[in-house]
Amino acid sequence: MTMIFGVPLAVFMGQLMLGLINGAFYALLSLGLAVIFGLLKIVNFAHGAQYMLGAFAALLGLQYLGLNYWVALLVVPLVVGGLGMLIERTLLRRIAHLDHLYGLLLTFGLALIFEGTLINFFGVSGSSYPTPTALEGGLNLGFMFLPTYRAWVLVAALVVCLGTWFIIERTRLGAYLRAGTENSALMQAFGVNVPLLITLTYGFGVALAAFAGVLAAPLYPVSPTMGSSLLIVVFAVVVIGGMGSILGAILTGLSMGLIEGLTKVYYPEAANTVIFLVMILVLLLRPSGLFGKEA
């Protein structure tokens, strides 16, 4: 059997694949954070909770309404994104003129509310979501076994990430968004409906989180706390990459997942912490982040 530094190739590739999947989630979530931060200048602490809401909505939709995975993948982001827009209109807008730290605190409070409420109804132990029948099984690539669902998650996440990049960098709406990020007061003076743009942007960021949640539902146990620990890692990823660049967020997310996977192969004790250690290293060597413009 082929070995890579004393580890069988199949194990090595398997862990790398798992890392890449985690990385895809880091990329999706940090992308959403970056999009929201760009225009609203707040760090959305409820992002993890909204990811969790996405997974729960898929699970409950299946159990009570009989919505299948594919419908959930389409409907859940819209519903949770709608909830996000409601939050923006009713709460975030009131504090938009204040120090941006208040946005962090407000969304932190929301995260506690969402998480706490669901813990009361469903407990902390996770439930499992069945893998959709069309994506069961896997491919034998010769050197490793690739479950179809994992391949699908990777492809779907990449397509959505690149789609987001395309919308922001190559379309008219994206140009508005980028202009608003630079100077929203001037944009409004030019007659663009900036408040609406802000609502849509927040809704879109939240919908990305919910989409990630639906993707994650068949992979990880669906539990109310699934989002919060993930979010802290995503924060570290954001610090590493900086929130200035969309492609930067995607690349950083994926590569941090890979690094985590590699660590799991060679030194599993540090797998939980390696991303934080990379963050420390980046802060020492390149304080503004790998793709960051501002300090």
Next chain:
Amino acid sequence: MSATQTLTPAMQRQRNARLRRNTLYLVLIAIALVAPFVAYPVFLMKVLCFALFACAFNLLLGYAGLLSFGHAAFLATGGYFTGIMLASYPGLTPELGILIGTLAAVVLGTFFGVLAIRRQGIYFAMVTLALAQLMFFFFIQAPFTGGEDGLHGVPRGELFGLISLSDNLSMYYFVLAVFVIGFAIIQRTVHSPYGQVLKAIRENEPRAVSLGYNVDAYKLVAFVLSAGLAGLAGSTKTVVFQLASLTDAHWHMSGEVILMTLLGGVGTLFGPLVGAGLVVSLQTQLAQSPLGNWVSVILGLIFVICVLSFRSGIVGEVQKMVRKNFK
């Protein structure tokens, strides 16, 4: 120019303010001395430990404008080090154990501080949160912290080798003394020239830089001081409750201390004390009621309400009212 200098109205006002403040301190200390005969001492000790923790946090947020989302790490580090030292060396007196725990938090605070002040604003919060999570994983995996169970049965011991702390009343007065020392350090810091520079940095960092202040050094000192005092609170808490657990290291704890400070009043000396008293009472009351499972939802709601319509906090609002009506 007369030789006998008359007091200007401004000086008169300042003197009056200082007199009022000193009277307030005396009244509060008198209340604190009598309190254990009226209320349950263990509850009061819990309030004092968390009040010191919140005061330490407030030094950073309220006076230096730095939002740390990782203060639980210092509380837990102080707690664990004190717990480990007291449990493994029976000859060690509690005040030395607390000193060691505090020093450990100072060392960790220096390390965190050096890293975190390299980034500003929102990034500062995220860096501290991530570093605290690193410590959380460290405490889970380290062989000497008891993992998920935590450290139990830490002896309270005898203060200076003389006074047994196993009695709750003597323990209470010791905790009160620790709190008063910590509070005095913060009070002195805030009103010193150093504290004035911190406020200048909070108000406008580029201006402070252009005035020639080494802003990073000022921030670092504030961070280390705050971390050390948070460690002192954690160490004392471990001696009181004879245990150190992962709850103290969890990010929920970092959130709770923010809530205490926000609710009481950011940037006011007494705000964190009031906030800690309220949050701890609320948690104790709720734990015994049918709403026991909803604690974190209720804390979240208070968070949202505070941010939306109560940003000066209770003490801040009272100060505003006093200023408006008695001038």
